[in-house]
Amino acid sequence: MAKKLLLENAHVENIRSYGVYRDRGGYSAVEKALKMTPEAIVEEVKKSGLRGRGGAGFPAGMKWSFMAKPEGVPRYLVCNADESEPGTFKDRYLMEFIPHLLIEGLVVSSFALGSNRTYIYIRGEYAWIVDILEQAIAEAHANGWLGKNIQGSGFDCQIYVQRGAGAYICGEETALLESLEGKRGNPRIKPPFPAVKGLWDCPTVVNNVETIAAVVPIINLGGEAYASIGVGKSTGTKLISACGNINKPGVYEIDMTISVEEFIFSDEYCGGIANGKRLKACIPGGSSVPILPANLLLKTAKGESRLMNYESLADGGFATGSSMGSGGFIVLDEDQCVVRHTMSLARFYRHESCGQCSPCREGTGWMEKILMNIEYGKGKMSDIDLLWDIQRRIEGNTICPLGDAAAWPVAAAIRHFRDEFEWHINHPEEAQKRNYGLANYADVRDAVLV
Amino acid sequence: MAEEKKLFRVIVDNIPVDVEPGTTILQAARLIGGEVAPPAMCYYTKLKGSGGKCRTCLVEVSKGSTADPRPMPKLVASCRTTVMEGMEVKNITSPRVIDARNGVVEFLLLNHPLDCPICDQAGECHLQDLSYEHGKEATRYEFGKRTFEKHDLGPHIQLHMTRCILCYRCVYVADQVSEGRAHGILSRGDHSEIATYIEKSLDSDFIGNVIDVCPVGALTDKTFRFKNRVWFTKPSDAHRHCDKCCGKVTLWQRGEDVLRVTARKDQWGEVEDWICDDCRFVHKKASDWIIEGPTQVNRHSVISQGHYVGMRKPKETISEVMGGRAPKLLMDIHSVSEVNKPDVDLGALPGPATSAVFNKEKS
CATH class of the missing domain: 3.10.20.600 (Ubiquitin-like (UB roll))
Known part of the structure; x- marks a missing residue:
């Protein structure tokens, strides 16, 4: 079994509480980091080759080193815990079972980036995890790992947890910042990138929960040792x-x-x-x-x-x-229907499009309607090419990656499973009668989605 | 002597132009003018933060700058991308851009009602112009369009959300020109709408400007609704002394009547100065205004049909061909045929002319 760096202690009893976490070697990364210079920590993360775990896979150390450092302007670290991607639930697990790992990672990262106010923007539906995190923050505070003059180093750091209001788009870093500022969560137009103008127009780094947590083993083991894994x-x-x-x-x-x-x-x-x-x-x-x-x-x-x-x-x-x-x-x-599957994804992206830029706003709805037609036996052969054309014109032409994210699944489904789409169109009766197991639990046409 | 500013040389569609650092690609292209300037549905020079949403102004950057000559991988929104020294931009010379723009126009028209025949904006509508230039004659959309109820925003403005393309310009006006914060957009995705928040900001003196910035017919002037087609009205520049605004407007007249008052717009359809609601909605008599002269509408659109200046009669070529002689009548059709006899007054007939009419005259 491979060595675990993050979930090693996930199932130790009471690992959520500070005492148990500390006994298991918790917060040693903070102790080590506070003796280093911030630049050395960034260098260590760079050496580790850690890539952003949120989806894009951008090297985290590189992202950190891009952060502008103008005099007299606060810098912010924001932890993106708005995990809303269908199929992804790793951050929830991490935060629910070992919240102190995230807090520890955040203290180290905040020290490296010079952020005195650090935010966790958490998905609104993770309401119970907010309580877990708040509890962990309070414990860390009580034991001197947060607040003023952490462990006598002269570094101040406070962590705030902010709940989102249930929008997938707020997982996009600039939309997240807008939402955190109290505005409508519309993605910003880049450039300027958050590293230059982020939260309240100050330099900001936005990192995924898992990325932040991975900073802890990097500091504990050293960047090079971490890079040797994988x-x-x-x-x-x-x-x-x-x-x-x-x-x-x-x-x-x-x-x-x-x-x-x-x-x-x-x-x-x-x-x-x-x-x-x-x-x-x-x-x-x-x-x-x-x-x-x-x-x-x-x-x-x-x-x-x-x-x-x-x-x-x-x-x-x-x-x-x-x-x-x-x-x-x-x-x-083998029983799953790719057409139905693609339809439900298209439905998700139509529902979650922020409506700011036209290709995504109009295109996602159009794709959903066509896919629904195909799924419910009203499709035409020309619809497949039309879908291809629509996704091609959405991809790359939108403000944020949600347009791409809506286009890619449709493109890939047609690319690899075109015969299945054609079968649906040629056999409308059979296509509807097939039993798709659990996927067939409801007729989505009746569901009201606004 | 003032220090000379360093200018960036940018090449748009193979035409070089020197602009100040910080200029956007769109503004640089507008300096060249003509077809090189990308269309813009949501960007508005006077509104801070506008632009980047409609995606009609997408251009291809084939060379990033002299220092970093790599091309940009994606098409960029020219209204929000600033120029770099030595940047090379392709607008109408790039098939990629034309294709993407066709796509955007198709997307914008998906849920647009296309009710131009009864829309007050027709003739000065940016979406109409854009569709003529980049749209297709037929749609591939086979579903019902989304519809909304009409809303009255205060006594003078009507919101017809069905026509809206969500450019956010009116939201920025409500936010920046009139007083108080007004958010404006409710819901998200294809069901988002401009809504009640903006109604609440209507006590402002400048909210009428949302009509001028609206690129389509979603926000219309209720004092002008259904009064006339814009191409029948004659625009003239006028001014009056106003305590609230600059008082410089364009009057749109039919005969003596002032049908509507708008701010003066430049060739890109952007207003020169905001005007107040008093000037726009209340002062609707020609005697309220000092008329300066006809407005030159410099836009490639139906709206420019209504102006007089610069109009030229088409050249008479027949006399030139005939060496100055007048054409001579060689044969009168009525001397050889009885069809359409000139002594039958067709206009006086109660119904359509039939062979019986001519036969009766004959007998």
């Missing part, structure tokens, strides 16, 4: 939230050297496809990344075994590959 540019360990038709759904911490095949079929991880069915397809990184059929998932187009890391999952670009994304691993068995 392979190539995919260093360290990654949390994968596996769900779908598998025997053992849940959050797994992997080092990024194992193959996708091992991850799905070994008993240590997903434990194979549920009910003895066969693997049909998989979305390896949360709903926004392209779906891959079984053959391309297990082997790359070159015939090599595909590994669970950033490079290997993206091998072949979007034509034959996908992306690591945020680690929401959704597995579909």
Whole structure:
């Protein structure tokens, strides 16, 4: 079993409480970090090769070093806990079970970035986790890890938890900042990037929960030791939230050297496809990344075994590959209908589009309506090409990545499963009668979504 | 001697232009003018923070700058991207841009009612112009369009949300020109709407400006609604002494009647100065105003049909061809045929002319 860096102590009894966490070596990273200079910490994170765990995979150390440092202007660190991607639930697990790990990571990162006020912007639906975090913050405060003059270092830091109000778009970093400022969560137009003009026009770094948590082992082990785990540019360990038709759904911490095949079929991880069915397809990184059929998932187009890391999952670009994304691993068995699946994703993105820029606002609704027609037996053959044309004109032409995220699943579904769309159009009666197991629990046409 | 400012040389569609640092690509392209300037539906020079939303002004940056000549991977919104020294931009010379713009126009028209025949904005509508230039004649959208109830925003303005393209310009006006914060957009995605928050800011003296900034017919002047088509009205510049605003307006007249008053707009459809609601809605007699002269509407649109200045009669070519001689009548059709006899007054007939009419005259 691979070494766990983040979830090592997740199931120790009472790990949520400060005492147990401290006994298990908690807050040692803060002790170590406060003896270093902020620049040395940033350097250490750079050396570790840690990549942002929120989806884009941008090197975290690089992001930190881009932060502008004008005199007399406060700097902010914001932790993005607005985890709303369908299929992704790793941050919830982390915050729920070991909240002190996040707090510890935040104190170290705040010290490195010079942020005296640090925010956790948490998804509104995670209401109970807010209480857990508040409790952890209070405990850390009482033990001198937060507040004024932390452990006599002269560094002040306070952490605030802010709940969102239930919008997927607020997970986009600039929309998150707008929302945090109390405004409507519309993404900002970049540039300027948050590193220059972020929260209240001050330099800001926005990092995912898992990224912040990973800073703790980086400081404890040292950047180089952390970089030696994993392979190539995919260093360290990654949390994968596996769900779908598998025997053992849940959050797994992997080092990024194992193959996708091992991850799905070994008993240590997903434990194979549920009910003895066969693997049909998989979305390896949360709903926004392209779906891959079984053959391309297990082997790359070159015939090599595909590994669970950033490079290997993206091998072949979007034509034959996908992306690591945020680690929401959704597995579909042979009974699942890709058309219905794509329709429900399109429905999600239509619902969550902020409505600011026209391609996303109008295009997502249009795609949803066409996919609903196909799914409910009213599709035309020309609809498939039309869908392709719509997604092509949304992708890359929007303010924020939500447009891309809405376009990619549709594009990949048509690219790899065009025959299934055609079958739906040619056999409208049968397509509706087929039993899709749990996916068929409700007729979405009756549901009111506004 | 004032220190000379360093200018950035930018090349838009192979035409070089020197602009100050901090200028956006759109403004640089507008300096060149003509077709090179990308269309803009949401950007408004006078409104801080506007732009970037409609995506009609997307351009391709084929060379980032002299220092970093890499092209930008995505198309960028020219209204919000500032220029760099040596930047090369492709607007109408890029097939990618034209294709993306066609897509944006299609998206904007998906839920637009296309009720131009009964819309007061027709003739000066930016969406209409944009659709003529970049749209297709047929739609591929086969579903019902989203609709909204009409709202009255105060006594003078009507909001027709169905026509709205959500450019946010009116929100910025309510926020920046009139007093008090007004948020304006409710809901999200394709069901977002301009709504009640903005109604509450209507006691302001300057809220009428939302009509001028609206690129489509979503916000219309109730004192002008259904009075006339804009291309039948004659615009003239006028001014009056006003305590609240600059008092410089354009009067739109039909005969002696002033049908509506708007702020003066430049060739990009942007107002030169905001005007107050008194000037716009109350002073609607020609005697209220000192008329300066006809307005030159310098826009490639139907609206420019209504002005006199610069109008030229088409050249008479027939006399030129004939060497100055008048054309001579060689044959009168009525001398050889009885069809359409000139002594039958067609206008005096009660119904349509039939063969019976001509036969009766004959007998």
